[in-house]
Amino acid sequence: MISKAIPLPSLTGFSERNGNWYAEDIALADLAREFGTPLYVYSKSALSKAYQAYDKACVDKQGKRRARIHYAMKANSNLAVINCFKELGAGFDLVSGGELARALAIGADPKSLVFAGVGKSAKEIAEALKAGVKCINVESIAELHKINRVATELGLRAPISLRVNPDVDAQTHPYISTGLKGNKFGIAYHEVLKTYREASQLAQIDVVGIDCHIGSQITTTAPYLDALDKVLDLVAQLKKEGIVIHHLDLGGGLGISYSDETPPDITDFTDTLLNRVAERGFGHLDVVLEPGRSLVGNAGVLLTTVEYLKPGAEKNFCIVDAAMTELMRPALYEAHHGIVPVQAKQAKALTYDVVGPVCESGDWLGRDRHLAVEEGDLLAILSAGAYGFVMASNYNTRPKPAEIIVDGKNAYVIRARENTSDLFASEAVLPK
Numbered sequence: 001m002i003s004k005a006i007p008l009p010s011l012t013g014f015s016e017r018n019g020n021w022y023a024e025d026i027a028l029a030d031l032a033r034e035f036g037t038p039l040y041v042y043s044k045s046a047l048s049k050a051y052q053a054y055d056k057a058c059v060d061k062q063g064k065r066r067a068r069i070h071y072a073m074k075a076n077s078n079l080a081v082i083n084c085f086k087e088l089g090a091g092f093d094l095v096s097g098g099e100l101a102r103a104l105a106i107g108a109d110p111k112s113l114v115f116a117g118v119g120k121s122a123k124e125i126a127e128a129l130k131a132g133v134k135c136i137n138v139e140s141i142a143e144l145h146k147i148n149r150v151a152t153e154l155g156l157r158a159p160i161s162l163r164v165n166p167d168v169d170a171q172t173h174p175y176i177s178t179g180l181k182g183n184k185f186g187i188a189y190h191e192v193l194k195t196y197r198e199a200s201q202l203a204q205i206d207v208v209g210i211d212c213h214i215g216s217q218i219t220t221t222a223p224y225l226d227a228l229d230k231v232l233d234l235v236a237q238l239k240k241e242g243i244v245i246h247h248l249d250l251g252g253g254l255g256i257s258y259s260d261e262t263p264p265d266i267t268d269f270t271d272t273l274l275n276r277v278a279e280r281g282f283g284h285l286d287v288v289l290e291p292g293r294s295l296v297g298n299a300g301v302l303l304t305t306v307e308y309l310k311p312g313a314e315k316n317f318c319i320v321d322a323a324m325t326e327l328m329r330p331a332l333y334e335a336h337h338g339i340v341p342v343q344a345k346q347a348k349a350l351t352y353d354v355v356g357p358v359c360e361s362g363d364w365l366g367r368d369r370h371l372a373v374e375e376g377d378l379l380a381i382l383s384a385g386a387y388g389f390v391m392a393s394n395y396n397t398r399p400k401p402a403e404i405i406v407d408g409k410n411a412y413v414i415r416a417r418e419n420t421s422d423l424f425a426s427e428a429v430l431p432k
């Protein structure tokens with residue numbers, strides 16, 4: 001028994017056998033020995049299975065495609081990960097010129113790319129237009145005009161959706177709620193129609209869709225339906241006015257189980273949304289889904305080594321070689337991740353705060369965890385495939401960890417561990 005009362009998520013790709021944890025067919029302890037720690041480990045089969053479940057749910061019983069998946073690569077943008085999804089048929093949701101460059105680097109079809117984000121620069125807009133993306137999701141009236149300006153300068157047409165802020169509570173952590181009127185995202189609901197009218201008059205703008213993304217780690221379908229109904233009300237009004245919408249982008253945000261959360265099953269979730277779209281008479285629209293976390297979150301773990309055990313009067317600390325620099329979610333959102341010893345021990349179990357070496361009291365990875373560990377042992381921090389490595393930093397001049405993918409009996413380095421010297425290679429001291 002690892003952590004009292006708090007259940008572990010059910011995982012595919014990672015399993016415990018006779019007290020030893022495995023990624024597919026390789027013991028995590030062997031991976032740590034070969035590649036060192038801290039180490040991100042992803043399971044290829046977990047990535048593929050998560051994608052295939054979504055993809056299956058996007059096709060109806062007659063085999064007709066009802067929706068397309070544009071993986072939100074912000075969740076995990078390693079080239080190997082996004083390339084796996086590309087090969088399975090995914091398009092991508094992007095939020096920066098950097099993510100656009102990643103998509104182009106793996107040869108993604110530009111027509112499979114949608115570009116969102118509240119602060120796109122003129123340079124990023126130009127790059128997206130030159131690449132020929134499917135759609136730019138516009139997040140403000142000012143941005144709409146900037147896109148029109150950039151498109152005019154380039155002599156290109158700009159396909160756009162407006163991102164609607166539906167003022168719906170996604171019932172998630174306030175830092176990752178995006179669809180309330182107090183959030184910075186999207187165009188205020190009451191301004192959307194007038195902005196579409198304005199957009200349809202702009203010389204280089206082609207209105208192609210409508211978009212909405214209400215937040216992340218959402219574990220019920222109800223807020224999606226509320227947002228969807230509000231978006232469809234807008235589509236109906238636009239139709240009356242002769243402004244034609246071709247695709248409906250419902251964003252991402254579906255949550256995963258980190259411990260005892262019970263997010264809806266992917267098929268039930270997509271059925272509920274797509275049935276509502278059809279019932280309301282919009283079954284002819286192309287539907288775009290932008291899942292991130294629900295495709296990768298439980299397909300990765302972070303391996304770390306116990307450096308020290310530090311018993312104390314108030315707390316016992318288990319000090320490990322990973323930190324908030326490798327996995328920022330606990331420090332940022334007080335997020336819970338399951339933590340398990342990679343090899344079960346007979347050692348006495350104690351309740352520890354699992355913390356990193358970084359000089360911040362907020363640098364913790366798990367609190368009050370009941371663990372039987374000794375110095376030198378390995379721990380696996382579970383559900384670290386989404387918003388893990390991508391949010392890593394070099395704070396305290398810590399090199400970023402390596403990332404590997406396990407596919408059956410094989411392990412592949414998909415990002416080499418950084419060297420300390422690389423971290424300041426582009427810095428310079430002042431001339432004498």
Ligand SMILES: Cc1ncc(COP(=O)(O)O)c(C=O)c1O
Binds near residue numbers: 072074213252294
């Ligand atoms: C526009 C957009 N689409 C999709 C996503 C993916 O979200 P998630 O990883 O929660 O599925 C995000 C992040 O929340 C986003 O900002």
Ligand SMILES: N[C@@H](CCCC[NH3+])C(=O)O
Binds near residue numbers: 176216329386387
């Ligand atoms: N980074 C967040 C999710 C943000 C989603 C991006 N809009 C997390 O770790 O949960």
